[in-house]
Amino acid sequence: MLKMEEEVRSQNLSEGLQESALSVSKKVQLKNNPTQPDSVLNFFKNHGFSKTQIRKIVERMPRLLLYKAEKTLLPKFQFFYSRGIPSSDLSVVLSSNPAVLRYNLDNCIIPYFNSFKDFTRRDYSEIFLAYKDCSAILTCNFQSIVAPNVALLREHGVPDSHIMTEIAGHPKIFTLNHDKFRRTVEEVAKLGFNPLQYKFLGALRVLVKISKSTLERKLNVLKEWGWSDEDFVIAFEKFPRFMMLSEHKISKAMNFFVNTIGWKSSFVAHRPFVLLYSLGKRIIPRYSVLQVLLSKGFIKKQISVQFLIWSEKEFLARFVTPYEDLHLLKLYKEKMSLEN
Missing domain, CATH: 1.10.150 (DNA polymerase; domain 1)
Structure with a gap:
């Protein structure tokens, strides 16, 4: 068994790609075929991937250099092409998140891809672009992971049209553990968000990223600056994303608004976007x-x-x-x- 570094040195790769291959050489070993890396790199190049995009793929998933391009990679590319996904989208999405390429086409990629497509009623290109930020779209079982979370939202009265939009634009929250998802949905409901309004899902998207202890710390910071519980609910309902800020950022901004500009803290609560x-x-x-x-x-x-x-x-x-x-x-x- 030869280390990849020994094989890559003798290959006629472009300078940038050779450097990327060498940088991951300690993680990958070639067994029989010393030309394997070349064939994989050339495969991506021939499908419109730039040197930078290929470098990103190699760095994030070095074992791809061991794949047989025509046997393992080509069928997956052909499937995406058959669904109308252009090579320009493939290069952008797969260079950001190449993990799907290691999954079985027939048992995983095709059924999971079609499940999301059938459920959201979005076109194939939208579904694939969403994968850039959430690999689970093409690698998790829809019925066992996503469907229970969708059903819970329906039970709370969230309209299907809102769910479809959210799952296509922000699919990651739907792949959460169901118990965590349920607890977070209940928190959003307790805060008074109307499930018939899209803000309900915006609040959910924020709260799933914040632990209960972190949320309490941020609430305490805001209370120190004079916010009441009502002020927080108003601010969170208007612009949930402000709660993604750190306590330090919130405190510095409030200090300037209150002590330098002279705004009342409640004034900021009604315009929480200024904190960003x-x-x-x-x-x-x-x-x-x-x-x-x-x-x-x-x-x-x-x-x-x-x-x-x-x-x-x-x-x-x-x-x-x-x-x-x-x-x-x-x-x-x-x-x-x-x-x-």
Whole structure:
């Protein structure tokens, strides 16, 4: 048995791909066929994969270099092509998540792929693109893993149309352990989310990623800044994703909004999306510019949350470019560099 490094050195691979193959050589050994890596690399190249994409595949799944390309890989590619999936999608998705290539085509890939297709009533390309972020679409048994979670949502009154959209766009939550899924659904219901509204699933998507202890820590941070339980429910219902922020990020943002700008904590609770803006790249540089304009009398009062919503191009056009003599662009850039 020869180490792959000894075989790859003698092969006529492109510099970038050779480097990738060598980097994983300690993990893979060739038994009989020293030309195997070449045939696999050429297979991907011939199917439109770039050098960068092939490198990613080799690094994430080095044992693919041992596969017989025409016997093992080609039938899977032909199946995807037969479902109307273009090579451009194949190269993007498989380079991000090549794990499906190690599964059996007839016993796994085809039945699981078709199960998701039949259930969601989405086209094949949508299902395959969703696989990029969730390998379970093509590698888990729909009936035993996904179907029980779907049934639970239906029991809670979530409309099928919402479930179909969610499972195609965010399939990962449906592959959770059923007990964890059930507990999280119940938590969302207790928070008062209406299962008939799509926000119910948005909240579910966030809560499945947060442990109970983490959720409690974040709630305590918000309470320290004056949020009531009602404020939290309002904020979470409006924009659940803000709870994915760290306690440190939440506290720093609240400190600036409350102690520097002078907003009431309840004001932020009704506009929780502002917590996601970067202090260094957006909030502080823009606020600094407005403070100068206020002190010079060019604007009469502090603009509310709208100053954060405007795109950078629009903000500069409104509050920086018209006041060249004040050197606001320099201030804007200095504040941005200081806070990054």
